[in-house]
Structure formats: structure tokens, C-alpha cells
Amino acid sequence: MTKIKILNSESKDYSQEAYSVLLSLGSVQQSNLNRKSLLELIPEYDVLIVRLGNYIDKEIIDTATNLKAIITATTGLNHIDVKYANQKNVEIISLQGEYEFLKNISATSEHTIGLLLSLLRNIPSASNSVKDSIWDRNLYKGKEISGKIFGILGYGRIGIKVARYAKAFGAKVIVHDVKKITSEEEGIVVVDTLDELLKNCDILSIHVPFNQSTSNLIDQYKIDKMQKTSIIINTSRGEIINETDLLTALESSRISGAALDVLADEHINPIKQSHPLIEYAKTHDNLIITPHIGGATYESMHKTEIFMAEKLSEWMKSMNIGLD
DSSP: OOOEEEEESBOTTOOHHHHHHHHHHEEEEEOBOOHHHHHHHGGGOSEEEEOSSSOBOHHHHHHOTTOOEEEEOOSOOTTBOHHHHHHTTOEEEOSTTOHHHHTTOOHHHHHHHHHHHHHHTTHHHHHHHHHTTOOOGGGGOOOOSTTOEEEEEOOSHHHHHHHHHHHHTTOEEEEEOSSOOOOOSTTEEEOSOHHHHHHHOSEEEEOOOOSTTTTTOBOHHHHTTSOTTOEEEEOSOGGGBOHHHHHHHHHTTSSSEEEESOOTTTTTSOSOSOOHHHHHHHHOTTEEEOOSOTTOOHHHHHHHHHHHHHHHHHHHHHHTOSOO
């Protein structure tokens, strides 16, 4: 049988252990490809490994005439046209549903707290002022997490970790999830409705998946229910917040601030041109944006890369692919 061909299209700092697993499955090409290069190379490959650098759309899938599977070490899949891949019988192998494994991955939860501290304590602006030879602590008085009501929207594996971190800082934690939940954590209060969460929290941290029911979930109507001193942290997906409404809320001081690791359509439209939120952040300290780095730690990425390589191996065995 012809050896299966694997294209790892975003291989920078890829785990050597995961690479060894891939080599045991077939021939492997490791590259860091832009869209043009990916389209040129993809026709000869059976398996495509991606991160978030390229949107895997109809054009790429049609060009990949031998493609059998797409491997992505993510839980969100909005960087892939999943519906079209399914139509073309291309398997999507991801981290969705891998709860037991993901319970031990802390990167996004830690980044959530990092964003929050950066916003509350004015860390980016204060650091930049020192670089500009300004040493004035009075310009950057901040606020504490301790004593705040920390609202968590989505009490899954990330929400649970963030709740524990928030408690360690001395916050009172309230949570809401569309699924009926009973928290076993001491000091965690479950509220029945999103409106109740929004009305009572000083900090809103978003940890729900992006789907039809969560698209634009946090819009002007929902933001208007929040206190003017509230802040929003989003490390989930950009599409969950109506960005136009968020910008209006920041400009009008309807809320105190926001820290985002994600933007809507970031996978389709890389930020190469003016984006209203980015433009606002350039001149205002109450908005911080990072380029979807929540899960981007060496530890978490290596763990997930090894896990996904092994998951590919199991799928190939189940399908009798690449076996002599």
C-alpha cells in the first residue's frame, strides 16, 4: 500500500515527540505555509495538520484532491469549513469532546487571568511609559481582583479553572451555563440566567463555545444590563460579542473596559488593515487585545500535538488507512 503523506502546515516549534509519532504513520512534510503555498502543496497530501494560520475553506478542500483528514489541536472549528469538509468525506479530527485530556491544559485559563490583571493594573501602559523614560506610579493606579464579583459565562473545563483562580485572588465567583450545573466547588454561586449574571458581576469572563446560539450573544442589550464599572474578558471566540456594540459601549463609558484574545472572523480576515477595535485600543488604555494566544504555550501545544498525533494514529487504524 502507498505510504500515507502528511502535511504539517504550521510546524514552528512543533513537538518532536509528536513528529516521531507522525513519522511512524507515513511520510511527513513540515512547513510554515501561507495560503498560496498551501494551495500549491496540498494536492499530493492525504492528511493536513493545521493550527489557526489559514482558513481551510472550499477552495483548499477542493484543491486537496487526496485529502482524507484534517487535524486541528483546537476545540473551536470556525477556522475550517466543516460542513463542506463533511460533504467531501474529509474527516475532521480535533479536541472537541476530549474533556478528560483537556482538564489538564491550563494555558487559556491562565491567559484569562493575565488579561484581567493587565487591564485592572494598567500593566501594558505602565510598562510602555517606563520605556518612554517616564516613572510615575500615580498615572497608573489600578484596581484589585480581591473583593470583586467575578462572573463566569460558561462553566466548562476552562470556566472551572478560571473560577478557582478567581477564588484564589479573593473574588466572589458567580457562574452561569446553558446546561444545568451544580457546582461542587465551595464558594461558587450558580445563577439561573445570563441577565442575573450580567447585572451582578464586576468582571464578565466568557468561556462558551461559538455556535448559532452564542453568535452575538453579548450585544448592546446585554451590555446595557451590566454595571458601568464592569469589564469584559473574552478568550473564547470573537463572534460571541457584537464588536460594534462593544466599541460603542467602550466609547460611551457604558462599561469600564475589555480585554480580548479573539476577534470575529480573525480566521478569515487576518488583521492586515484597520480594525475599529484595534484602532480604539491604540489610543485608549481600557481595551487590551492579544492575537489569540490563549492556548499558545509551549507546554500546552506540545501536549496537544502529541495527543492529536496519537489520535490520528487511532483513526487510521480504525479506517485501515496506511496499513500494509
